[in-house]
Amino acid sequence: MILINCPYCGEREQSEFTNGGEAHVIRPKDPDTLNDKDWGQYVFYRSNPKGIFYERWVHSHGCRKWFNAVRDTSTDTILKIYKLTDNKPDISEFQSSLKSPSGEPAVGSGNFAVKK
């Protein structure tokens, strides 16, 4: 289980939190002008990177406040936690250990074939 450092309560187990999916998804300013394809992109399509991912969490069984996190989805390492009022950290701040888009990280993937 991951430990998540809530910016308001401190470090707690992940099961206290609920994931809110990708962060920084902006609702289109003028939905009436969008065609079906673009509207579908907003409603159904979310980034699904292997590696660095910006996401939202809410401390459901704690302070019930929302915040953002940057996590490496190939290892589940949380790289940064920041409040909703903070600016989106630039991706260049973080290092990805993946050599190819679908590759395995050196450690932490759970895939024993790559751990030796």
Added chain:
Amino acid sequence: MWESPEPKKGYDVIIVGGGGHGLGTAYYLAKEHGIKNIAVIEKGWLGGGNTGRNTTIIRSNYLWNESANLYDHSVKLWENLSEELNFNMMFSQRGVMNLAHNEHDIKEMKRRISANRLNGLDTQWVDTKQIKELVPIMNTENLRYPVLGAAFQPRGGVARHDAVAWGYALRSNEMGVDIIQNCEVKDIKTDNHKVEGVNTSKGFIRANKVAVVASGHTSVLAQTAGVRLPLQSRPLQALVSEPIKPVINTVVMSNAVHAYVSQSDKGELVIGAGTDGYNSFTQRGGYDVIEETVRAIVELYPIFGKMKMLRQWGGIVDICPDASPIISKCEVKGLYFNCGWGTGGFKATPGSANVFAHTVAKDEPHKINEAFNLERFSNGRLIDEHGAAAVAH
């Protein structure tokens, strides 16, 4: 055994992903469509992904016509697969039972049974007394969410998961398909909206058509070709117990308390847990998910209370917004996707491979997978199967 050749410079069709769906696609392309210059490229070993990680349950009791047709096409192929591949699938139609624990469950399941029967499926309602006869070890009354009845599909059951991969691999290899293991596809090369081939850890391989069947990693590979898919990848866990004497001779699933269980031929209980609540590519999953499932299992079957669990593992599943798969071409010419199976792709292996081979060979969908296109996420014709998908997500 199948051969392990070095890749040729180019192929008519490259299939990315050597699981059941991918190898099956190669088999049906060679057998039914006469395309034999095919390579199946696998990052690890054959069937080492979700084909080897699922709980082997087969059923077709889905709500909508499109899904019922697709999944039952698969069940019908399962029924003759051992004979067709001359390889024992250990397919056992021991029935699949979905428990109802509250008034809403009863209504939803009875609706689904009616829809199933209109589609010619054999789903039926069984009451608590009949459940007790079928599964005497089940605690139906003395628990927080009592068992009030169940939807039962006798044609459902289980099969040996590895056998599917091995059977398709053997027979497609005999027809000339190259199976290349330990070779990772790093990206898909396109030029002017047409597919050119794939860059792999063994170099560039040219292809007229590329079919991606890489489950959890499909959207990552699609991205390299500039295609965005509406998928989210999450860990899904399962566990098996120490082997015991036969105690349960059907598959019992419960959405409400989230526990499903069957007994393998070796005697192990095969238990499926839920997905983790966040995107991840680590084939592990959180312990809280296992805890929740085991809690429900022990309450439903007090007899399992002191059993030891042998192993636990996770696989990465790709989940679609409507819990239905995508078997479709896309805006890049010559690039095809069979993905989004989420938590329930194993049952569909032969059917999905069969219609996907048709889609790749003819460059147009088979009648059965027409509705499972990418356009549904812009025209709104979703096939919402959240109710029939047994795993909550």
